[in-house]
Amino acid sequence: MATIKQVAQHAGVSVATVSRVLNDKGYVHEDTRKSVLKAIEELQYNPNSVARSLFKKSSNTIGLLIPDITNPFFPQLVRAVEDVMYPKGYTTILFNSDENIQHELDYLKGMTSKYIDGVIVVSNTLKWEHLERLTTPVIALDRHIDDRIASVTIDNYESSLKALEFLVERGCKRIAHLAGPSHVFTSNERLRAYKDFTRKNGLEEIIQEGSYELQSGMLNTMQLLTKYQHIDAIFAGNDVMAIGALKAAAKLGIDVPKELSVMGFDGVEWGTAVTPELTTMQQPIYQIGKKAAEMLLKRLENPGLAPEHVRLNAELTVRQSTK
Amino acid sequence: MATIKQVAQHAGVSVATVSRVLNDKGYVHEDTRKSVLKAIEELQYNPNSVARSLFKKSSNTIGLLIPDITNPFFPQLVRAVEDVMYPKGYTTILFNSDENIQHELDYLKGMTSKYIDGVIVVSNTLKWEHLERLTTPVIALDRHIDDRIASVTIDNYESSLKALEFLVERGCKRIAHLAGPSHVFTSNERLRAYKDFTRKNGLEEIIQEGSYELQSGMLNTMQLLTKYQHIDAIFAGNDVMAIGALKAAAKLGIDVPKELSVMGFDGVEWGTAVTPELTTMQQPIYQIGKKAAEMLLKRLENPGLAPEHVRLNAELTVRQSTK
């Protein structure tokens, strides 16, 4: 609660001198330096971040805009971002948009007035025109928004193809797809891959659209399984739905993986909690967050940098839910 | 990026007047008011929060200090807090301490200099002496830190007793306890209840200490089950370990709930994802967060308030993992 002025007084110097020792800038005699340090100690002085921000027009804070921390995909991502930002002196502010564009815009607006230094966004609705006016660096996750906005993504299309190939390699012949919601970019990519794959391989196309939630995965699988009894594999749009599929199978007395193979997508921790453990196309979630944070850091230090676009690889993790 | 000064100039008035219309304070003629509004609109003026904070010594921001967002207990809690704070104009900053006292203290220190208006903490290490110096309201979650610090908790001891009673009602005779880490308050309370319960009912005391993690739950259950083959129920210190127990049972070919009942504690979402679904002593996680946020809000508006201590009830949720 002490101010720089009080420290100055206490040490018998001017505020400028205190500021100098605080920031190791300019010359300051070793003796006065010591007495200042002593005063700081005695008064338990702590520099005021707000005043500093006002002057610097920077708050050492970044924003992390995600749909919903309650979605098991995000906790790890958030951790990764914080793990790299905090040691560098940055505080990260989390924001749940619920995919609501109005919330997103509100937040973006607030950022500017808080001198927030940068943002990492994962959003299906934000476009270039919304981000354009920001003077701070932006990193887009999960989805490439615009060439002018740096991004870190994975190839949902290619990865889905690989997952599907694995399924046929293991002898699956009738693969259904539990698609995610159609307003979600990644979900569409996975669906597109499924469609292309089945067409190219002359497989039957069986699609059921869900909502990326557990219940949805379960219910839709029940429908699928009762409607088409010959299905021998399910490729789910995400792990949570895949786990719902596992539950449905258990409920119907269908043996996984003997009678039915289930493939997830994402690699969330839940997948290891269930029995059988979920085979999945695993995104390097922590790596994605880490990479994004690192990119942001780089652009914070060097604002002129051209927008980088990195694409990480998802990796098939074979566990127990597939043949 | 426009400042109040520019708006004033643009509207041909003084900054004082602009400030008045901005904050609806004091008298201002309707005509000048309109022209100011127009200027604001034209310049897309947005008040600068940092400058405002500096003057007001308040940032409309609260801190939320938790061990680890990656622990499935916390996402819901965080959501609850944000859901109540945001509509009231507060931003919440999340902080993961990893139960590291040094991190916690660092963070607390940073708070003061950022004019953060209040904190919600869930910590096993923080004591009165650490919080004493804060001038902002503090709410403790999960654990009662001191009478002088408001808190919202549940009765871990009583609830554990109830869970245990349920198990014996269902005919379980040899109940083992998968205890949580001993440095965690809630974990000790649950353990204490187990000890008292077994003693009072003349039951054998079988305790295995774990770390609240999935692997730990599984490994420790394996040991337990191979070492004491007569166990017919496991009372786990938390849901995650309980799910680990489920996995262990599956691996050993032990039927849950026929041969073994498994009882969790917490009520995290994972519990509904597994098969069989987990019977658990369910904490009202969202409610806890909501209540804490509401209490904080109340104390923010009325700083003089005496510290309130509310205790919420955990509720037995019977699903499929118990007889």
Place this chain on the structure above:
DNA sequence: TTGTACGCGTTATCAG
């Protein structure tokens, strides 16, 4: 090597 004085963007007080 050190101190003075101004500016960062707001709000509030006090004249007018």
Place this chain on the structure above:
DNA sequence: CTGATAACGCGTACAA
């Protein structure tokens, strides 16, 4: 009803 102006706490030219 409106306008100067002094804070808020800090960092940095510019002088000394």
